[in-house]
Amino acid sequence: MPNDFQPTDMLKDYYEKWISVYKEGAIRDVTLAKYQMSHMWITRLAPELRLCDVTRVAYQQIINEYAKEHERQTTMDFHHQLKGAVLDAVDEGLVPRDPTRKVIIKGKTPSTKKTKYLNQFELHTLLKSLKLDDTINWDWFILLVAKTGMRFSEALAVTPNDFDFAHQALSVNKTWNYKAGGGFSPTKNKSSVRKIQIDWQLVMQFATLVKELPLDKPIFATKEKVYNSTVNDILTRYCTKLNIPVISVHGLRHTHASILLYAGVSIASVARRLGHASMTTTQKTYLHVIQELENQDIDLVMRSLSNLT
Incomplete structure (x- = not known):
């Protein structure tokens, strides 16, 4: 150049x-x-x-x-x-000196954010209300994202081949390029290629659900065009009806991570499960949860120390 x-x-x-x-x-x-x-x-x-x-x-x-x-x-x-x-x-000598040095970053006051995640009771309420019949529908998709924490595009790309039912695992190794009309694409980064352990109940449900489906075809992206607004609208209707905070499909991912952190799962394990490139990303995203857990830890430390007298 x-x-x-x-x-x-x-x-x-x-x-x-x-x-x-x-x-x-x-x-x-x-x-x-x-x-x-x-x-x-x-x-x-x-x-x-x-x-x-x-x-x-x-x-x-x-x-x-x-x-x-x-x-x-x-x-x-x-x-x-x-x-x-x-x-x-x-x-290249086209700009005399570095003009980006000591730049000041400003910005508008952040708008009020919607609730990003549900607590365990609210998630249980949502999942109990899903219509999980013998045919593939978006309710099954909601269940899968809620129990794995996958990104929307990752969950769309899941095929029957990706399940290892014997070892209770689900491989994430691709995404579905829904914004460009469909087709498999690489994951967000190398760390996003991972195996997610799944519970026995999800194993039993999906083993039955996908047994007659083509092994290498996406389970949910059966049409050329898929929109995340479709799933978000379904979630909105459920959450409104159940009188719980309205979240997006990405909010299911936040919910998954938050519940694991509150349950005592380490940040490193949560980061690997979500496919984050580093624990720093996880710490920044879930700072509010981590701070709350740290406050609980302080109380635990104080109680433990007081018992030493």
């Missing part, structure tokens, strides 16, 4: 080419779409900004303008997506 651009060329043009050269084919489609969205914002916020004019002030102004319409975490993501290209432009 050094010979393709001059310092007087536009940042938006350089960024578009940078995405094409360094990101297309190297990252998942869903991540590539985020970079392309960032390019759209650069085109909107700084359409006439030349590479040689990308100073710390100019870069900060872009971040500030973006932050007016986005929450802080989203702004941070935008900054990281843009920063990689800008630093490459610095290395």
Whole structure:
């Protein structure tokens, strides 16, 4: 790319080419779409900004303008997506000095979040109400996600071959590309390839359910187009009827992890079960649960120490 651009060329043009050269084919489609969205914002916020004019002030102004319409975490993501290209432009001598140094990340006040997970009683209430008959339906999908913590796309890709009923395990080694019309795709990352232990009841249920199905075909993604809103709508109706917090299908994953943590399962084990790349991701996502458990630990420590006198 050094010979393709001059310092007087536009940042938006350089960024578009940078995405094409360094990101297309190297990252998942869903991540590539985020970079392309960032390019759209650069085109909107700084359409006439030349590479040689990308100073710390100019870069900060872009971040500030973006932050007016986005929450802080989203702004941070935008900054990281843009920063990689800008630093490459610095290395190529197109931008004089690193303009991303000491950038200040702002953002709108986070909106009130919906409840992300159910407690054990609420989950039990939900699962007891599911219509689990002899044919495949979305209620079976809800049960599977609730008991495994799989991502939506991972659960869609499950085939009868993925079950190891003898060893009570379910292999996660692919996803279903539902956003692009279907077809198997790689998992989110290497850590997402895993085996999930499942309980004997789920083994018995699915062994019967899938015995007549094609071994290598997805159990649930039987149509070309599948939408997560379909399952979310079913969950909404159930939760409303049962008078429990309304959650999304991704909320079932949060519910699964939270219940395991409250039950005393280690963070490392939960991270492996969820397919997180590191325990740090698990700790950040479930900080509220971990903090509550730490408070319980403090009480336990104090009681134990007081008994030593």
